Amino acid sequence: MAPPQFRIGELARRVGTTPRAVRYYEELGLLPGSDRSDGAHRVYDEHDEVRLRDLLRVRELLGLTLVELREWMDAEDARARLRERWNEQPAPDESTRADIIRQAIAHMDTQLLLVRSRLGSLEQLEDELSAKRRKVRSMLAEIEQAQA
Amino acid sequence: MAPPQFRIGELARRVGTTPRAVRYYEELGLLPGSDRSDGAHRVYDEHDEVRLRDLLRVRELLGLTLVELREWMDAEDARARLRERWNEQPAPDESTRADIIRQAIAHMDTQLLLVRSRLGSLEQLEDELSAKRRKVRSMLAEIEQAQA
DNA sequence: TCCGAACCTTACGTTATCGTGAGAATCATG
DNA sequence: CATGATTCTCACGATAACGTAAGGTTCGGA
Numbered sequence: 454m455a456p457p458q459f460r461i462g463e464l465a466r467r468v469g470t471t472p473r474a475v476r477y478y479e480e481l482g483l484l485p486g487s488d489r490s491d492g493a494h495r496v497y498d499e500h501d502e503v504r505l506r507d508l509l510r511v512r513e514l515l516g517l518t519l520v521e522l523r524e525w526m527d528a529e530d531a532r533a534r535l536r537e538r539w540n541e542q543p544a545p546d547e548s549t550r551a552d553i554i555r556q557a558i559a560h561m562d563t564q565l566l567l568v569r570s571r572l573g574s575l576e577q578l579e580d581e582l583s584a585k586r587r588k589v590r591s592m593l594a595e596i597e598q599a600q601a
Numbered sequence: 602m603a604p605p606q607f608r609i610g611e612l613a614r615r616v617g618t619t620p621r622a623v624r625y626y627e628e629l630g631l632l633p634g635s636d637r638s639d640g641a642h643r644v645y646d647e648h649d650e651v652r653l654r655d656l657l658r659v660r661e662l663l664g665l666t667l668v669e670l671r672e673w674m675d676a677e678d679a680r681a682r683l684r685e686r687w688n689e690q691p692a693p694d695e696s697t698r699a700d701i702i703r704q705a706i707a708h709m710d711t712q713l714l715l716v717r718s719r720l721g722s723l724e725q726l727e728d729e730l731s732a733k734r735r736k737v738r739s740m741l742a743e744i745e746q747a748q749a
Numbered sequence: 750t751c752c753g754a755a756c757c758t759t760a761c762g763t764t765a766t767c768g769t770g771a772g773a774a775t776c777a778t779g
Numbered sequence: 780c781a782t783g784a785t786t787c788t789c790a791c792g793a794t795a796a797c798g799t800a801a802g803g804t805t806c807g808g809a
Binding site: 532547569 | 659662664705710713719726731734740744745748
């Protein structure tokens with residue numbers, strides 16, 4: 454019934470980092486303080502694993518600092534709070550829920566803008582490299598032709 | 602006749618960095634020692650500007666360290682030496698030239714592989730974000746429907 | 750209950766990438 | 780050639796993102 458749990462060493466191994474780094478991410482507010490209501494050791498589950506993996510991927514692909522990453526992830530957190538409030542006791546009326554959703558969409562638009570900007574730059578770099586390659590390839594073909 | 606030249610401050614301003622950074626890049630071997638045969642001040646031209654701009658772009662887009670960048674740029678340097686040797690006094694025979702070209706192509710293939718790998722990852726991230734966005738958008742549409 | 754492995758906190762060390770003076774030399778201009 | 784702006788070379792400082800070592804604690808299994 455209970456979701457499988459594991460400790461910091463397992464988490465680090467799964468996502469390809471170290472316990473020290475994970476603690477550092479927590480210190481910066483990238484990961485939740487993680488239950489720990491009882492004794493001492495941090496406990497995580499697959500949800501935390503997914504979050505951390507996403508974190509590291511976005512960081513790598515967009516070249517963000519950890520602090521910038523926190524801002525980025527505020528979007529995720531907002532969506533999480535949204536899901537919480539969704540089932541609150543005094544169910545929020547529809548116009549409120551619509552506002553929350555619109556906020557989430559706005560934030561995702563910001564993210565998409567950043568990603569697409571990067572994509573455009575990378576595609577341009579790829580084009581330039583391909584063009585150079587074609588040019589040099591044709592030079593080679595010419596020489597081989599002359600040799601034959 | 603002579604290509605327009607400028608000093609380190611101008612160069613830095615043009616590419617959006619600082620003189621200190623430029624000197625650091627030179628120290629790491631990313632930029633040539635720059636003439637300086639005469640007195641003291643470093644002198645650059647538009648060619649250097651292009652190189653530096655390329656350098657910083659590749660670094661940003663691929664997230665390379667400056668040392669890794671030097672390896673990356675070894676391709677450019679190889680192609681430059683190639684162009685030099687091309688017009689050497691004892692013109693290299695065709696099979697030698699072909700070998701040089703094949704090396705250059707191999708190096709560019711490595712670069713393209715890296716760029717395309719990044720492109721793939723970024724496209725996947727974009728897909729995931731877009732999907733999420735569509736999902737939330739449909740939720741919003743439902744609510745607005747109910748309100749009407 | 751006992752033990753080794755894994756974890757805890759605290760604190761200092763490390764590397765990459767520059768920033769920031771300090772003091773002297775160089776360059777363009779009047 | 781006088782002078783203000785720019786550049787030069789050390790050299791030390793700063794920040795991010797962890798690594799590493801020390802000394803104590805917790806956990807899971809025999």
